[in-house]
Amino acid sequence: MQCIYPGSFDPITLGHLDIIQRASQAFDCVYVTILLNHKKTYLFSVEERLAMIKKACAHIPNVQACYYDGLLTHFARSKKAQTILRGLRSASDFEFELQMANLNKQLAPEIETYFMATSPDLSYISSTAVRELAMFHADISKYVPISIVEDIQRKF
Numbered sequence: 539m540q541c542i543y544p545g546s547f548d549p550i551t552l553g554h555l556d557i558i559q560r561a562s563q564a565f566d567c568v569y570v571t572i573l574l575n576h577k578k579t580y581l582f583s584v585e586e587r588l589a590m591i592k593k594a595c596a597h598i599p600n601v602q603a604c605y606y607d608g609l610l611t612h613f614a615r616s617k618k619a620q621t622i623l624r625g626l627r628s629a630s631d632f633e634f635e636l637q638m639a640n641l642n643k644q645l646a647p648e649i650e651t652y653f654m655a656t657s658p659d660l661s662y663i664s665s666t667a668v669r670e671l672a673m674f675h676a677d678i679s680k681y682v683p684i685s686i687v688e689d690i691q692r693k694f
């Protein structure tokens with residue numbers, strides 16, 4: 539079974555990587571996919587974000603980094619994936635996630651959204667916090683994969 543793990547990944551964090559690693563044990567293939575969230579503006583280009591995902595996941599053979607400019611359900615169908623996976627860090631994440639899962643279910647009833655709880659020791663990490671820390675030249679090495687620390691720092 540294959541799953542799509544969609545998100546902005548601006549940039550990928552250790553919280554994302556935790557979900558990807560655990561999903562890679564449960565699914566034959568995990569498509570880590572950058573899609574557009576029209577509520578957000580991005581710091582890193584799609585190419586930069588893809589390169590960081592590829593570096594961070596290089597050690598996991600059944601993970602593929604992708605980008606799709608369109609609806610998540612269209613991409614999932616094009617990959618014949620029956621599952622969308624989203625990580626939950628806190629109860630406050632849930633309202634938006636439930637709305638998105640219900641909308642996607644309406645658009646593609648054959649595709650299920652699965653939620654995975656982020657490991658508690660990583661649940662406070664967000665891409666937003668990483669960008670803010672990096673902007674002020676703070677140490678980000680506890681929050682993102684070590685292989686991409688310099689890529690992020692270079693941006694500032």
Ligand code: PNS
Nearest residue numbers: 544545546573574575608609610611638
């Ligand atoms: O990391 P994010 O920003 O919370 O990810 C949200 C994302 C990109 C997965 C979501 O905005 C998305 O699926 N965008 C693609 C367009 C789409 O399918 N919209 C309908 C479902 S909200």
